[in-house]
Amino acid sequence: MNNNRLRYLLNRYANGTATPEELEALSAFLQAAENDPQLELMIEEAWIQSADADGTLFSTLPAPIPARQHNTILRPVKRWYRPLWAAAVLLLLIAGGTWLLLNGHKKNKIPPLTAGNNPAARMAPGSNKATLTLASGATITLDSHINKSPDSLPFYTTAGQLIYHKNTGNTGQAISYNLLRTPKGGQYQLLLPDGSKVWLNAASSLKFPTAFTTTTRQVELSGEAYFEISNNARQPFEVIANNTNITVLGTRFNIMAYQNETAVKTTLLQGAVKVSRQQESRLLKPGEQSLFPADGDLQVIENADVELAVAWKNGFTSFRSADIRTIMRQVERWYDVEVVYNGHIPERTFTGDIPRDAQLTELLKLLEVSKIHFSMEGNQLVVMP
Template structure:
């Protein structure tokens, strides 16, 4: 069982949704902690004590007060797992690792920077705008026969009843600390991460469906063989018929990335084109550079859509850019950040203090936060 599988099964245990078969698999894994690929290390603490704590949890049906992400689980999964390959109980780490900086952790715990939420601005063709937030379901507006409806918190859909041949464009944009989902007129679904935008026609009337994006957007394209779907960003174009894929094209990232989960897509720019198969990722620095491809870590790519931060051997600067977008904080660095690489999975719906404390437990990096100013220190 991989650490990721253990992570998911343990969350099911905490939420009360684990099956008998899954519970048995989880129990068997905890019985095999000394497997060759996960050797026990002295700094983990007392092996028997930690195993007993895990077994005790497995023998109970633990119900969380509310499902806002990883609660008890965050006491098991830490960024230190990147170096040990094992989930560690933080209670044991505290008891057996007196070098941890308690004053720094206390500083983080006292900070109340909350996670992002469902919010966006919808700008219509006539220039008017609608603030999208936690309002309940129902019709938001009707413009020239186009019905815009909030189906649920964080999700709107378009329904064109005009039959007109004219094409008008709208834009949905998320701020820092925001996310939103939209169902386009053809049934295509799009999820917008923080600081992202999607420009789209209210209805697709021509022989192709074209949209423009910035930031990060995950698509599930409605199949229509007579109307290819095209996504334009930074001089690059993705062409599909019906598929699931993620586009990451933030201005502050060195590369734009297109990751295919299902179906097939063609990515092209001034330098040429690449056809992607499921599980592959296309990367480009700008529209004039050659498109390169590689195998993708799909769980890491779409973790944001599923409510998590997943870091796969990621440097601290990249991690902080993700946190800054979601928690709306400004990040500063002091000291040498070279070689600060982390792996792990943490809920996006915990306060920032919980996320930072998890990373601090590696003992290789520390944080100071005042208001929305976050300083990273070695």
């Protein structure tokens, strides 16, 4: 089937105007494995043609490339296209899902996730929610608007942000510690008593004092957070995360310290931080990233991808040359699912961005075009070849 005929059938299919004969012809084409290269080349061609258009679409489209390279690139798709390619790019998105769905009925394949037949279609992305544990042990849920009087508690909340009153300057006052914790599928912002700002990612926690009255402003992090530290040379700020100490005066940086990641990553955007563990230490400059493996030596990347490090804070799920397991760890935390693997998963890497408010199925469909499949069993997301 030539490309013009294929585009015509895809257009008819998307508009709901295809005749039974046209649907049969399209189905036969999509089910034939020998036609895969033609469809993949059309997708790649559609990207190139749409690269200079204005605006962006919320989704991304995988770029199939020769299998020997084992790499799939998920690039932004433009919202508006030149008229000739308007149907082509949009419908190829649909065609990718149709292709997998129809091929899914072949032997040893499982139908991919669709809105109509799988609970993953109802798996919503995360949102602003957290719990605050006070020194007394009392726990407050922060997934709704609450406002506390300054006379009752040392904080109040706005939409998605917990705000503590500034230090009184009384260094003799007793210090109490609070714990802000986000669940899987949650995120929250925090304004500390010194004016420093913290963005807490999913499945993370931050322990901090209600007032900074000692010579060092110290907090403890588990998981991931982005910091914008209020400058105070007389009172350095220190973050403790997985036995790693990050000391700063006034700066912007991101720390990823999840237990199931390979290393504690500190990425510096502005200012300077000192990263240390036992006898090893390094002063980072803007644009650098340190990696502290659990059982390895300190490593420093001088020209780090700082945009990637803070993509989550800016509203994106992003990955660069990441394998499926790396991506799935983000999926577990943000969509609050348990990921399990069934069979030998192809060794492929992916690069792309998708907004954090996208549905789970929108992300999975992108990966399925690269012949990795998924199914839902309760709260388990099963990854299959």
